[in-house]
Amino acid sequence: MSKVIVVTSGKGGVGKTTSSAAISAGLASRGHRTVVIDFDVGLRNLDMIMGCERRVVFDFINVIQGDAKLNQALIRDRRLDNLYVLPTSQTRDKDALTQEGVEKVLNELREEFDYIICDSPAGIERGAQLAMYYADEAVVVTNPEVSSVRDSDRMLGLLSSKTARAERGEEDQIKSHLLLTRFDPKRSGDGEMMSVEDVLEILAIPLLGVIPESPAVLRASNVGVPVILNEKSRAATAYEEAVARLDGEDIPMKIEGEKVPGLMSRLFGRSA
Amino acid sequence: MFQDRAPAPEAQPAPAAEPEPAPIPQRVAPENKIVTMPVRSGQTVIADKGDLTVVGPVSSGAELFAAGNIHVYGRMRGRAFAGIDGDENARIFCQSLDAELLAIAGLYRTSDSLGADVRHKMVQIYLEDERLIVAPFG
Numbered sequence: 001m002s003k004v005i006v007v008t009s010g011k012g013g014v015g016k017t018t019s020s021a022a023i024s025a026g027l028a029s030r031g032h033r034t035v036v037i038d039f040d041v042g043l044r045n046l047d048m049i050m051g052c053e054r055r056v057v058f059d060f061i062n063v064i065q066g067d068a069k070l071n072q073a074l075i076r077d078r079r080l081d082n083l084y085v086l087p088t089s090q091t092r093d094k095d096a097l098t099q100e101g102v103e104k105v106l107n108e109l110r111e112e113f114d115y116i117i118c119d120s121p122a123g124i125e126r127g128a129q130l131a132m133y134y135a136d137e138a139v140v141v142t143n144p145e146v147s148s149v150r151d152s153d154r155m156l157g158l159l160s161s162k163t164a165r166a167e168r169g170e171e172d173q174i175k176s177h178l179l180l181t182r183f184d185p186k187r188s189g190d191g192e193m194m195s196v197e198d199v200l201e202i203l204a205i206p207l208l209g210v211i212p213e214s215p216a217v218l219r220a221s222n223v224g225v226p227v228i229l230n231e232k233s234r235a236a237t238a239y240e241e242a243v244a245r246l247d248g249e250d251i252p253m254k255i256e257g258e259k260v261p262g263l264m265s266r267l268f269g270r271s272a
Numbered sequence: 273m274f275q276d277r278a279p280a281p282e283a284q285p286a287p288a289a290e291p292e293p294a295p296i297p298q299r300v301a302p303e304n305k306i307v308t309m310p311v312r313s314g315q316t317v318i319a320d321k322g323d324l325t326v327v328g329p330v331s332s333g334a335e336l337f338a339a340g341n342i343h344v345y346g347r348m349r350g351r352a353f354a355g356i357d358g359d360e361n362a363r364i365f366c367q368s369l370d371a372e373l374l375a376i377a378g379l380y381r382t383s384d385s386l387g388a389d390v391r392h393k394m395v396q397i398y399l400e401d402e403r404l405i406v407a408p409f410g
Contacts, residue, residue, distance in 0.1 A: 150313050150331070150332060150333060151313075153312045153313040153314075153331045153332075153333070154312060154313040154314040154333065156310075156312050157311075157312030157313060157314050157315045157334075158314075160309065160312070161315070201347070202329070202331065202349075204310050204328070204329060
């Protein structure tokens, strides 16, 4: 059974695309057939982070509009055999996305892939809404900082009301996970940043992982390699563990500089 | 003198003079609303015919409206408007107060005017002499 996972945040610049790249590479290296789709029409970035920008011929919008077949637009990753990228258009805008078109492409991908990762644009407009609409699960990327947390909370509200699963009814709601990125244990300890517990208390969803602030993330982006596949770093390890949890593995949470709070283990336990 | 029996029937005023008794007004149960999920930033919950009870946190940027009382069992960080049809007896109850704005029958207080003595406390909010009182329990 394939899963559609949206990576979203509301606020821009928190690490959605970096996380989408890392998560999809992580799932693929665990042996799952994985595709990652760029929903940020007009601000095409994912292909650069994945290092395949020179190989883009057709894109997501071409497929939606029937100008190209899905197979022509999918780009196979050079490092991992079972990882594909569906890039978006840089010349069009979000209005080129249609609900029927997105549904058709996702249904076609569901037949081929185990995991379909949707890299959402920032904001709450059309692009973001269509990225989440058909999702089965959501990874909400949040920085430990008040505006990011509030925007994430807004996204969680939309996930529980403006998606296909929400509209279908009570039972199988979207499963949302929190991915805390750019976390600096020292600044959190000093009270300059929100703590993991503060964020969890407000958002009240299970924690998928805490990614430490690391220069390795920027280096990986610059060379077009997902963090997880680049040099060994603390951020890469944290992403690997988050991906394993997303894949259903039970890995205890360790956060540098913080003792695991009771609330967190409670919330994490609830995800099972 | 005590009377050990009911007064004689003739002592009662004659009811015959009254016309058809007016129909008893239909008692309508208030339509209360219970929300058992977190109320997220940007969401609005309205109970326009009764009380509103939220079992879970209410985030900053969320709004609660009720014709009657509002109860929040969880951290209350949003905005609450009780007695929206003008009921000055409506109250707001919070398990842990951190609200942006509290209003009863149109009279409001913002977070700024809440003292540290009531913040994060279990409180009730009610109107008294046109003033919004925030009173901790216990």
